[in-house]
Amino acid sequence: MQKIILLVVAFLALIVFSGSLYTINEAEQAIVIQFGKPVGENITDAGLHFKLPFIQDVRKFDKRILEWDGDANEIPTKDNKYIFIDAFARWQISDPLEFYKSAKNENLAQSRLDDIIDGAVRDEVSGRVMNEIIRSTERTMLIYDTESTDGIIGKDAVEKYEETKIGARLDIIESIISSVTKKLKELNMGIEVVDVQLKRINYNRQVQEKVFNRMISEQNRIAEKYRAQGQGEKQGIMGLQTQKKKEILSDAYLKSQKIKGDADATAVKIYAETYGQSIEFFNFIRTLETYENTLDASTQLILSTDNPYLKYLNKK
């Protein structure tokens, strides 16, 4: 009988012992609850822990960084552009005790974060102009300028650098984080925000359509410019062709006239040298040749008897 009692006691002791032991792993943290009320400190060390059996209960919470992903919100910017902003955040249960008291569970915490983060994003974004939200630094961008087309001949569209001294995306994110941090501290929910980032920033549908139309018209203008440049270059080349043609032909004319002139001069010189030996004889035979060439059947010739040719006709 004693043996049986001993066995029962040992068994009960085992139950009690096992009921007072619990483990917390590296991803967890916990609090101990006694009669519905949390007691003691936060348990954040991983490992084996003790509690009072039966009357104490353990609530475990995640110790890791948790995700928060809100819905995209349409927010007007300072320059009255309506944009959709989709933010995400990473947060942590920093104080399980407070968390248990005010938020109870993760779902409730998520919906509280919805309000806080959405509000902070809205506050920050609506006070900024579009450029500040999109840009993050002051770097100068290389953009294609399709407006000025005057008298420019080149292969590419005109390039110009746009100077903007605004770019505040990182500042905006920083402000959102500090604003959310501050609010969470005030609320004392046992939650800490690790990070907030702007995941997506988009125009609304109608504005997007307009942006596309603008892009299309810009491209069409660029296309037209290329075509016009092509035609312009073509005309230029055709003009150059006419110029070159005239240049070649006139040059050839000049040279050929010179060649001819030189030849004529040479001929004149040759004639003069030889004919000069007897000018009188030259005149004589040339005159005779002239007669032969100029007088033909149709010529009416009235010969005076004085003519030396007829000198024998008068002799009596």
Add this chain to the structure above:
Amino acid sequence: MAQGFEFKPGDFQVPNLPIKRIIIFIVAILVIVVLTSSFYTVNANENGVVLRFGKYLTTTEPGLHFKMPYGIDRVYPVEVAYQFKEEFGFRTASAGVRTRYSSNNFEEVSWMLTGDLNIAEVKWIVQYKIVDPVAYLFNVRNPLETIRDVSEATTRLIVGDRSFHEALQSERRSIADKVRVHMQLILDKYDSGISIQLVQLQDVHPPTPVADSFNEVNRAKQDQETAVNEAHQAYNKEIYRVQGDAQRMLNEAQGYAIERVNNAKGDVALFDAVLREYLKAPQITRDRMYLETMNKVLSKIENKVVVDAKLENILPLLNLDGKGGK
């Protein structure tokens, strides 16, 4: 059937078995069970993270290892040597030699605003490794979603600071680089145990609704080149022809020159020869030549009128042979 069935003493007789041997046998089986649940293997590209009662104990390399049984030690395998890849704005439909990509309805991810307030379609991949398996397991709850969120936010941040044309052309490489650095910065802030190995922009396009207008620009560039090429072609053709004309003109002039000089030389040679004869007997030659010419000339002329030199007036002129006039 069971009625009247009764146990009789002696029915339950404990067989005379050797109790000691049975106990040894049971203990042996228990030892085997404990031993088998005390060993685990870590695969080649993995590390094993061991927790004892939930507390981190050690990280084990690939191979066979011992652990405490019955949940005292728990082992979490983590693929540390593996390059994970995430795709953004598209999905590999079937990888292989001819990789196909499906990109339907990825505009949500891929369309983003550029610094000059245009919209670009950007597709990219991120390759990452788990460098700290303990941090990876216990610091961030949903690492994959975190990587995706951070990657999207960062790519938009960097592209938002570039103009549309920079994103499409000159800045592509630097965008990818900056995204990698910035992503790492954020993931380190989370102490995520993840190292971003590579960010690569796959495709940067104008979005589909405006793509055609961009193609139109390319076509216009082609048209421009065509116009210029045609003009050059016409130019060359015409200039070659004109060069031929010019050469011809020059050649003809050369021909003229040669002819002119040769003719002169010929004429002169003839004159020279005649003159030499003439000088031998000038008067006779002169008269002979004169008469020969007159003979030739006058015999051709049909109307000849001989008028006396003493006649005062040339009128009345009579057409003596009556053949002239109309």
